[in-house]
Amino acid sequence: xTQTEPSDADVRRQIAPxxxxxxxxxxxxxxxxxxxxxxxxxxxxxxxxxxRDAASILVPAGHFLRxxxxxxxxxxxxxxxxxxxLQERFYSGKTRALHGTHLTRGDRMWSGFPYLRxxxxxSHDSLEWYGVDPYGGRVHDVIGTRCDPYTGxxxxxxxxxHCCHSNLTRALAKAKGLSMDVAEQHVHDVxxxxxxxxxxxxxxxxxxxxxxxxxxxxxxxxxxIDLLAVLSACPGGDCGAQHSTDTASCYPLRMDVLxxxxxxxxxxxxxxxxxxxxxMPVGT
Numbered sequence: 001x002t003q004t005e006p007s008d009a010d011v012r013r014q015i016a017p018x019x020x021x022x023x024x025x026x027x028x029x030x031x032x033x034x035x036x037x038x039x040x041x042x043x044x045x046x047x048x049x050x051x052r053d054a055a056s057i058l059v060p061a062g063h064f065l066r067x068x069x070x071x072x073x074x075x076x077x078x079x080x081x082x083x084x085x086l087q088e089r090f091y092s093g094k095t096r097a098l099h100g101t102h103l104t105r106g107d108r109m110w111s112g113f114p115y116l117r118x119x120x121x122x123s124h125d126s127l128e129w130y131g132v133d134p135y136g137g138r139v140h141d142v143i144g145t146r147c148d149p150y151t152g153x154x155x156x157x158x159x160x161x162h163c164c165h166s167n168l169t170r171a172l173a174k175a176k177g178l179s180m181d182v183a184e185q186h187v188h189d190v191x192x193x194x195x196x197x198x199x200x201x202x203x204x205x206x207x208x209x210x211x212x213x214x215x216x217x218x219x220x221x222x223x224x225i226d227l228l229a230v231l232s233a234c235p236g237g238d239c240g241a242q243h244s245t246d247t248a249s250c251y252p253l254r255m256d257v258l259x260x261x262x263x264x265x266x267x268x269x270x271x272x273x274x275x276x277x278x279x280m281p282v283g284t
Contacts, residue, residue, distance in 0.1 A: 021097050027269070029121040031106055034222050037260035038064065038123060045257040049076065051250035052162040054171035054232035057257060058083055059223045062266030064123060064258040067193055067231065068218040072251035073238035075211050076231050077146045077164035077190040079172070080109060080119050083226035086176065088115045092142040092189040102138035102197075104128050109191065109221070116272040120221035127194065127219070130212050136198035137209050140219060143197060144206065146190045147234065147244040160235075163244040164190070167232035175228065193219055193231070193253075195239055210240025215251075225268045231255055 006012075041064060049055040051074070059065045060083075067076065082088035091112035099107040104125045108118040127139045148165035152158070160166075165187060173183035194213040199206060237248035275282065 041258035049233040049253045052235045054167035056175040056230045059227040062263040066220045066256045068254045074251040075195040076193040079230040081228040096142040117269045118224045123222045124220040126217040141192045141197045164232040208239040211238040
């Protein structure tokens, strides 16, 4: 049955939008101090996420995590945890609500409830120049959840074990000595590093396109708290045509941890101050 438009349809459509979460009162990162510290850093650790697999690395507070494309164009799926508390992990939905669908320099990655504090500040992005392309595509999204074997089975049948969800699960299990069942419960929605995505104008569907990343490009994060970073080199390669496949050209991603002497005494942000009573007497 075709729905008839009401007489005031155009008037309703012209109502101006309102930003849900104005960010003027958010605590702002000290970008000048961070930029100054970047000028003199030393490499203290490196891990490589192989093609169609994942790796993890510890990033102390006050240090930098740099993710670099090597050998060829490649996107990655990043999970972040508080180093000593897997319950505190990256909250992509709230990060998206505060900073938008795609992140770049100066944006922060926030942890979930009840912590809700900045885990990282993006300190450098060599793809910041990309902006918005004619299709509405942008880079480094917090829209997509991660490729996973469950959706793959639902849509196509069969079992594929090297999608990002499975890669992250294996890497976290190894890093923390967990069973696969327990590790999987902690794997969460990601920052899609280097991935170029958007929504179609006609149907609003989530799309991907070939990433503009090239070997040598990198995104860098300042660790606001002690972190465990887990990164999967997506089986879609640059995600220009295929997703979760053994046929796409895939390349490694390198994670470097960099130390700056001027920031080793960085003050970690406190956890969120809400009293957690939820309207009930405290202690009930």
